[in-house]
Amino acid sequence: MTDNKFLTGPITRRKALKGAGGLGLGLALSGLAAPAVHAAGGAPIRFLNCETGKGTLAFFSKAAAEYEEKTGREVVVDSVPLGEAFTKITNGIRSGNPYHVANVGFIGHVLLLAEEGQIVPLNELTDEYQWGNNILFPVDGKVYWYPFDYNLALIYYRKDLYEKHGLEVPATWDGFAGNCEALVEGRRKGCLFPIGSNGASNWMSFAFMWAEGVKIFDDQWNVVLDSPEMKPKAAAYLDFMARLYPTMPPGSLQASYADVLSNLVAGTVAHGAYAGRVIESAERDNPAMAEQLGIMPYMDSAGTRKAASHGYDGWVVLDTDNTGPSMEFMRWLTTAKMVDFLHTAPVHFQPARLDIYDDPRWRDNAMIRKYATEIETMRELVTDDSVVVTSIDTQGPVPDVRPGKVFESFAMPEMLQDKILRGTDSAEAVETTAARIRELVG
Incomplete structure (x- = not known):
């Protein structure tokens, strides 16, 4: 079951927290406060993906090719288990070859990256939608990640x-x-x-x-x-x-x-x-x-x-010279391709964005139709304030x-x-x- 983020080991988040020099959840990331070496203009968008199911991997391969054909901008997708993500992100920053968009599955990591100025707010992508309960985790009104699903137990x-x-x-x-x-x-x-x-x-x-x-x-x-x-x-x-x-x-x-x-x-x-x-x-x-x-x-x-x-997954955009093109890619991914992405694990990827539940494109899926009762129960859990x-x-x-x-x-x-x-x-x-x-x- 390597397609399940939780099966990267029973201490998935613990390992990630211990990454980057055994820091754990400190108040700063040693070595990350220094200015990053930014990506050169026009460079490919480096995307770190941690959803490693076969269908999701195939989706990102196809999406990258489609985006390059559409815009001329190459997207290089690097896929690793979630337990390796934070170390990959921080190592990339230290080496001067940072990822531009990355999958993060722990809000503590989002906070650490935001505190060090390594990621940018994504309000221009998130503000136009309604979201389920307790999922954006804003800091002083700024949203630093784009949550794509709930992983509620x-x-x-x-x-x-x-x-x-x-x-x-x-x-x-x-x-x-x-x-x-x-x-x-x-x-x-x-x-x-x-x-x-x-x-x-x-x-x-x-x-x-x-x-x-x-x-x-x-x-x-x-x-x-x-x-x-x-x-x-x-x-x-x-x-x-x-x-x-x-x-x-x-x-x-x-x-x-x-x-x-x-x-x-x-x-x-x-x-x-x-x-x-x-x-x-x-x-x-x-x-x-x-x-x-x-x-x-x-x-x-x-x-x-x-x-x-609570459980959750999302994407962050790093602060590099490639941030502008990365934001453009993220807008495309989270609008034109969001339903296709969620369909790669249609029941597991419980939408965080509330408009998706009523999107006929999302509902037009065999698994979603078959398990409509269960999915409706899942929706109620993130919309009912009680x-x-x-x-x-x-x-x-x-x-x-x-x-x-x-x-x-x-x-x-x-x-x-x-x-x-x-x-x-x-x-x-x-x-x-x-x-x-x-x-x-x-």
């Missing part, structure tokens, strides 16, 4: 098993845990939510907590995870996850993105989290299972709030590098491990984690 469930056992889609933690317990049978387990120190756990396992109203930071960047308001909610989440754990397959501690995907597609778990890639993989590898998979949002304990775990769309790395009042430090530390998965594997009291586990986060963010 949603809960997949077996519709056929629900019908067989007379189960209803749950609205509460108790209902969800009860369904997971009811569907354990032989080698089939009730659910799989990773708890290991990896990106899969960061992405897939905490939206129950976001639905409960838990926040890591307040509006002044104080750590409030263990505050009188948040600690009981976070502790209740840990108790809930401890209840789910016996319904999971062996090896949940080591579970990766690939493990969750393969278990869902094979039907060996009744519930699990992932983005739209599950449907596309099941259509290819197990079509009978694809038709039995439904999706639901994460829920809170009382049945009053829903959530999805739905919480957040993640560890997007916590806090405004876009900032501090949540990224929490993400790369795996402090939150280790809180799960304290509770589930070590038997730590839930409140104590929350307190320990909050103290660690304070040390991380200073």
Whole structure:
């Protein structure tokens, strides 16, 4: 499954954060503050792509040739897994041979590049559209990236098993845990939510907590995870996850993105989290299972709030002597070719731009027509203001590098491990984690 950005390794973002000299999420990129050696006028547009599915690679090859024929400007596409992107971007800047447009999958990297003046605002491309919730991440009104899709983690469930056992889609933690317990049978387990120190756990396992109203930071960047308001909610989440754990397959501690995907597609778990890639993989590898998979949002304990775990992808334009032509290329890519690009992974590439959902060209796709119900559910999650769309790395009042430090530390998965594997009291586990986060963010 090399076409999945999350399968470049369970620490995809962590590796990228450690790129460029092991910097992690520092407040500056060492060596990048110096003026870049700009590309010569008329030079080809160097495009760094990190969507490596066969269809997407073919699209960019064809698009580059079409753009050169149309404008005379060559576009050189370099495709790498997302985990290598930030290192490629920073190495290119240091060497004086920068990319001009690049795929970025972590808002912390966008912020670091913007702080060092290495990328330009893209408001002239983004301002003319309406966007889904919590996706542009503006800094002082300036938007530094063009988000092309959401990668929301949603809960997949077996519709056929629900019908067989007379189960209803749950609205509460108790209902969800009860369904997971009811569907354990032989080698089939009730659910799989990773708890290991990896990106899969960061992405897939905490939206129950976001639905409960838990926040890591307040509006002044104080750590409030263990505050009188948040600690009981976070502790209740840990108790809930401890209840789910016996319904999971062996090896949940080591579970990766690939493990969750393969278990869902094979039907060996009744519930699990992932983005739209599950449907596309099941259509290819197990079509009978694809038709039995439904999706639901994460829920809170009382049945009053829903959530999805945030994920996203976008493009940045670097500040070089080729910025003007690069912006022209980006305008063409994001208008004339946007639908064709999204169709290369039609269910997985959930549009961030709201106009696309009603674009007849986008809707005229076999997969989009077949899974219209699921796609409509996905749209509602990013247009309904009552739905919480957040993640560890997007916590806090405004876009900032501090949540990224929490993400790369795996402090939150280790809180799960304290509770589930070590038997730590839930409140104590929350307190320990909050103290660690304070040390991380200073």
